[in-house]
Amino acid sequence: GNSVTQMEGPVTLSEEAFLTINCTYTATGYPSLFWYVQYPGEGLQLLLKATKADDKGSNKGFEATYRKETTSFHLEKGSVQVSDSAVYFCALRGSGAGSYQLTFGKGTKLSVIP
């Protein structure tokens, strides 16, 4: 079955530091890949997505590139802010007909300190 593995947290960074959160996946075919963000006390929001190999998703300064050769979709940001403190989830959705289920990684909590 499909699975997502992301780096364990928590991750604590100083403001303006570089962020990488690793994510690798196992899936058959050509899944779509996502990063979701959950701010404290809120629901999940789609941060970015990529639907095919070599696609780069980007939003709010965050980027992730769909690497089929390494089955990875690492999240990066060049300069984090305190407001980026949240839990980040990597997720995938299968490519077959009727592939409705979104499979999530366990989440990585990011804390950015001033």
Next chain:
Amino acid sequence: DTAVSQTPKYLVTQMGNDKSIKCEQNLGHDTMYWYKQDSKKFLKIMFSYNNKELIINETVPNRFSPKSPDKAHLNLHINSLELGDSAVYFCASSQESSRGYTFGSGTRLTVV
């Protein structure tokens, strides 16, 4: 307008009670979901409906029963609540073409 709305936002109840959580989406999506998020933030799918038809029914106790009166609504009814049911429950919806989900803001259930 809220795209996916859940009610209530907070629910505190005693063991053994029966409770319902409601979800509505105004996005015109065909598929709706219930996810459970535990205290460690792990998200696990529970159910999914596509056009009112149950398509995903993961291993959850049969005390949990979803009901979809139409494709814009997916409610979750829980019988005989137990302490271990305490969690945040998220409703979501999706459309095949976009492949991403839109989530509600969650219902924090606390069983005492």
